[in-house]
Amino acid sequence: MTIPEIIAHRGASRERPENTLAAFRWAVELGADAAELDVHRTADGVVVIHHDATIVGWGAIRTLTGAQVATLRVQGEPVPTLDDVFAAVGAALRIYVELKGSDVARGALDCIARQPSGLGAAVHCFDHRLVAQARQIAPQVPRGVLEVSYPVDTTAAARAVDARDLWRQRDFIDEAFVTAAHAEGRRVIAWTVNDASQMRRLAGWGIDAICTDDVLLAKKTLGS
Secondary structure (H helix, E strand, C coil), X not given: CCCCEEEEECCCCCCCCCCCHHHHHHHHHHCCCEEEEXXXXXXXXXXXXXXXXXXXXXXXXXXXXXXXXXXXXXXXXXXXXXXXXXXXXXXXXXXXXXXXXXXXXXXXXXXHXXXXXXXXXXXXXXXXXXXXXXXXXXXXXXXXXXXXXXXXXXXXXXXXXXXCEEEEXXXXXXXXXXXXHHHCCCEEEEECCCCHHHHHHHHHCCCCEEEECCHXXXXXXXXX
């Protein structure tokens, strides 16, 4: 059985508040290989980590300044910037950056460019136009396309933007898809997988990575 990369979904989100430095640091302690996170751009161009486009009680992130966001707390934890995450865990975890919002790609890629070489950070998005934009801005940064479907031409979206990674919802993955992606030299990442039997089945098909809320379960199940 292939041992896939274990990606902590929004950090160790089962044990700590998601998308916080506490969650990313705990993912390191649990032995995750990587972390997935969501980025938005503030009104003054700061790239911050949060799942939704709004922060409850404060409104849309794009209307707030970086300084304002820095004062906020989510379940008692600060809202980090992408720079904060790299500084805290970038040497210990590969960082997969989900682009949220049409104006965030350049800022996120500029942040990645500031990091030491070899960290292996990558970007991905449901809006494949942003992935195409990322290819133009920083073609050297690996890209991924997010999908919740099983297209007739199963790797077409990845080919269109020369994406290395195909992020697909777990229920739309089968062995034929993994084989087709690998034949093109691409990687398949399943999300969000929190069931041991699914983990074993996906690993048996040779999947490259599993994004999970339960890093401990993945480590136990996959023997990594």
